Amino acid sequence: MTETAAEVSRGKGGRSMAHSPVKIAIERVSKDFTTRKATTHALQDIDLQVRSGELVSLIGRSGCGKTTLLRIMAGLVPPSSGNVVVGGKQLWNGPAVETSVIRQLGVVFQDPNLFPWFDVVDNIALPLKLRGVGKSERRRRATELAELVGLGGFGGSYPRELSGGMRQRVAIARALSCDPELLLMDEPFGALDALTRERMNLELQRIALATEATVVFVTHDISEAVFLGDRVVQLTPRPGRIEDISEVSFARPRDIDVQTTAEFGAIVRHLRHALEGEM
Numbered sequence: 001m002t003e004t005a006a007e008v009s010r011g012k013g014g015r016s017m018a019h020s021p022v023k024i025a026i027e028r029v030s031k032d033f034t035t036r037k038a039t040t041h042a043l044q045d046i047d048l049q050v051r052s053g054e055l056v057s058l059i060g061r062s063g064c065g066k067t068t069l070l071r072i073m074a075g076l077v078p079p080s081s082g083n084v085v086v087g088g089k090q091l092w093n094g095p096a097v098e099t100s101v102i103r104q105l106g107v108v109f110q111d112p113n114l115f116p117w118f119d120v121v122d123n124i125a126l127p128l129k130l131r132g133v134g135k136s137e138r139r140r141r142a143t144e145l146a147e148l149v150g151l152g153g154f155g156g157s158y159p160r161e162l163s164g165g166m167r168q169r170v171a172i173a174r175a176l177s178c179d180p181e182l183l184l185m186d187e188p189f190g191a192l193d194a195l196t197r198e199r200m201n202l203e204l205q206r207i208a209l210a211t212e213a214t215v216v217f218v219t220h221d222i223s224e225a226v227f228l229g230d231r232v233v234q235l236t237p238r239p240g241r242i243e244d245i246s247e248v249s250f251a252r253p254r255d256i257d258v259q260t261t262a263e264f265g266a267i268v269r270h271l272r273h274a275l276e277g278e279m
């Protein structure tokens with residue numbers, strides 16, 4: 001972290017996670033993809049701890065391995081080496097995942113992946129259905145979550161009747177339906193226009209504070225990363241290694257106007273220079 005960014009992160013009176021327990025620990029994780037033609041070294045020796053209730057943004061140039069790292073954390077792609085420990089339990093056992101750990105996770109991708117023939121409530125309730133929760137209880141919970149993500153009154157609407165931002169809210173509510181302790185998000189707002197994205201950033205912050213979820217958030221957008229993150233983790237180009245971790249200590253809830261402050265600008269500039277330095 002540069003001196004400027006370090007100075008910015010001190011003295012803002014933001015929340016400190018130093019004493020919260022570690023929710024997810026990534027320990028010397030490396031990942032190679034081997035195809036018939038070549039081997040791609042996607043990630044190398046990633047060490048990162050995210051504390052309970054913390055919101056960590058993950059940035060880096062295209063192809064540096066952000067999605068791969070998130071998918072390893074989500075139990076979707078096994079690491080080639082290293083460990084992922086969630087709430088003290090090992091996620092990966094060779095290529096197999098520990099299902100009790102997976103149950104602590106909620107995952108949101110850029111594409112909301114909703115079922116077109118289910119209404120909002122049924123889309124949100126799907127993970128509960130898969131876990132055998134009874135119909136009235138899952139509809140009650142899904143309706144509550146629809147309210148939480150600002151979709152009160154849209155429970156009976158179908159995905160085709162919703163805007164992109166509303167669909168993404170459904171995906172977030174669905175990810176929250178099983179009360180995940182850890183929310184993993186891969187460019188969830190990447191396809192939205194700038195204003196909707198700004199609103200969704202505020203919503204996500206509100207939801208994260210309300211649910212006390214720990215969040216890891218992948219984005220290409222430096223301002224979004226700084227606005228949302230307690231820390232911004234930057235990966236190097238392939239193979240992805242941790243290049244920089246910047247602390248962002250603005251108090252929460254953050255107002256969108258924080259982006260106009262000199263301190264915010266200084267952190268964004270620091271990260272932009274670090275990314276440009278990699279070219």
Ligand SMILES: Nc1ncnc2c1ncn2[C@@H]1O[C@H](COP(=O)(O)OP(=O)(O)OP(=O)(O)O)[C@@H](O)[C@H]1O
Binds near residue numbers: 034040042060220238
């Ligand atoms: N299933 C796969 N098989 C082979 N190579 C893969 C596979 N998945 C990812 N890769 C390679 O791993 C590297 C990292 O990809 P990844 O999608 O994680 O990057 P990223 O940082 O998320 O990129 P972007 O910002 O463009 O989404 C890339 O070189 C990619 O081609």
